[in-house]
Amino acid sequence: MTKQKHSLPAQWLQNQQAAKATQVAFDLDEKFQYSIRKAALDSGFSPSDQIRTILGLSVTKRPKRPRLTVSLSLEDYAQLAVKYHLLAEEQLEIKKRVLDDLIHFGDKNE
Incomplete structure (x- = not known):
């Protein structure tokens, strides 16, 4: 019985090459x-x-998705909740308010 070599998909080969890159x-x-x-x-x-x-x-x-990121801790959410007169658990609403602040900042600085 002879062993057959299976060819790897091109995407796998590209991923393998990318994995060899050094930052x-x-x-x-x-x-x-x-x-x-x-x-x-x-x-x-x-x-x-x-x-x-x-x-x-x-x-x-x-x-590429044009996005900015920031890490927010539970303490950060609590602080932002006070700023926006919300509960700290209302994280989605807090994110919306943060987005509004960032857009306002961008508009103001154009």
Whole structure:
């Protein structure tokens, strides 16, 4: 009985190659970090993609959801509940109010 080799799907091979990539961190002066982050923002890139562009490396054109994130603890929710005159358990309503504040901030600073 001979063993047959099964070919792996192309997606698996790509994932395997991606898993072999190593993340490299650079300690740069704040001025240089700001410059790279600003260029990335102006170009619609992530800072990582901006660095790849600077280095002349390929950048994957995958759709990205434009979103901002923040971690909120239970204490943060309690503090925001007081600010918005809500209960701390009303996390969805608190998130809506936070979103309104962020939009207001963006409108004010345009």
